[in-house]
Amino acid sequence: xIQVEQSPPDLILQEGANSxxxxxxxxxxxxxxxxxxxxxxxxxxxxxxxxGTKQNGRLSAxxxxxxRYSLLYISSSQTTDSGVYFCAVGGGAQKLVFGQGTRxxxxx
Amino acid sequence: DAEITQSPRHKIxxxxxxxTLACHQTWNHNNMFWYRQDLGHGLRLIHYSYGVxxxxxxxxxxxxxxxxxxxxxxxxxxxxxxxxxxxxxxxxSSVGRRAEAFFGQGTRxxxx
Numbered sequence: 001x002i003q004v005e006q007s008p009p010d011l012i013l014q015e016g017a018n019s020x021x022x023x024x025x026x027x028x029x030x031x032x033x034x035x036x037x038x039x040x041x042x043x044x045x046x047x048x049x050x051x052g053t054k055q056n057g058r059l060s061a062x063x064x065x066x067x068r069y070s071l072l073y074i075s076s077s078q079t080t081d082s083g084v085y086f087c088a089v090g091g092g093a094q095k096l097v098f099g100q101g102t103r104x105x106x107x108x
Numbered sequence: 109d110a111e112i113t114q115s116p117r118h119k120i121x122x123x124x125x126x127x128t129l130a131c132h133q134t135w136n137h138n139n140m141f142w143y144r145q146d147l148g149h150g151l152r153l154i155h156y157s158y159g160v161x162x163x164x165x166x167x168x169x170x171x172x173x174x175x176x177x178x179x180x181x182x183x184x185x186x187x188x189x190x191x192x193x194x195x196x197x198x199x200x201s202s203v204g205r206r207a208e209a210f211f212g213q214g215t216r217x218x219x220x
Contacts, residue, residue, distance in 0.1 A: 030206045041196065041214050048208035086150065088209075094139045094158065094202055095166065096209055098151040 002027045002091050006099035013077055014107055021072040021102045023087030031090030032063050034072050037101070038083045046072070046085075077106045111135075114199050114212035121219055127186040129215050131199030139202045140182040141209070142166075142174065144195040151198065157182055189219045 003026040013019055023032075034046040047054050047061040049070065054061055058078075063070040074081055084103050088096040112133040121127050131140065138159045143151040153166030155174040163174050171193060173185045186193055196216050202209040 031209075033208060035211075041216075043198065043211040043214075045208065045210060050206065088151075094205060094207070094209075095141060095153055095156050096200075097153075098143075100148075100150045 002029065002089055002097045004087060004089055004097055004099035006085075006087050006102050008102060009100065010103045010105075012105045012107065015077055015079060017077050017106075019074045019077060019104065021074075021085050021087075021104075023070040023072070023089075023099055025068050025070075025087075025089045027068070027091055029065065029068075029089040029091055031094070031096065032070055033088050033096065034061055034070070035086040035088065036081075036083050037086060043086070074104075077104075079106045079108055082106045112199060112201055112210055112212045114197075114215050116215060117213065118216045119218070121189050121217070123189055123191060123219055125189050127189050127217065129184045129186075129197055129199075129217070131182050131184065131212060132180055133199075133201045134180065135201060135203065135210075136179055137201035137203045138179065139204075139207075139209075140176070141200040141202075142172070142182065142184045143198045143200065144168065144193075145198060145214075146195050154184065154197075155182075186217075191219050193217065194219045 036044045051065045084101040088098045115130045141156040142154040157176040199212040
């Protein structure tokens with residue numbers, strides 16, 4: 001099955017810093033999503049991005065499907081950005097395979 | 109607003125008991141999924157369904173079952189709860205083949 005690797009596993013930044021989270025996957029995919037799991041455990045949809053680039057406020061994402069990776073950019077970090085960021089991919093079927101996540105801590 | 113809801117949010121049960129976790133969505137999505145989240149393992153797929161009367165095993169299906177009698181609901185049953193099934197359980201739904209999945213709030217299950 002598809003393997004998903006996220007890096008870095010942990011990231012600690014000061015408020016206002018920028019960050020880049022990476023997701024590598026082992027096979028071609030039809031579906032790729034980025035999620036933010038907040039400190040209360042909720043999974044928040046950030047991007048549905050099987051290919052191309054999208055932006056939403058301070059967050060943007062790029063997926064290069066031919067090279068099997070996706071990047072999530074967070075600019076001007078805020079303490080509310082803290083939490084775990086997951087990349088999840090789907091191949092021929094609709095089910096998602098999750099990476100291990102990147103734990104982001106933003107210090108004031 | 110359309111949504112996906114899980115119940116209960118928290119449950120404590122004893123080893124050996126049968127437990128059912130509910131998942132209900134009002135989007136009329138044909139795809140529904142159950143995942144569990146454990147420290148060090150991320151989210152892993154338990155069972156999934158692509159429509160009424162369709163169910164499929166995921167990566168970690170042993171000890172769990174699901175049934176899909178209508179579009180809106182996919183209950184997850186633990187036949188005989190074990191301490192290894194202590195986890196946070198998430199339900200999700202999506203429509204179609206290439207579509208965004210949406211997750212419920214999660215159910216924290218403790219087996220003592």
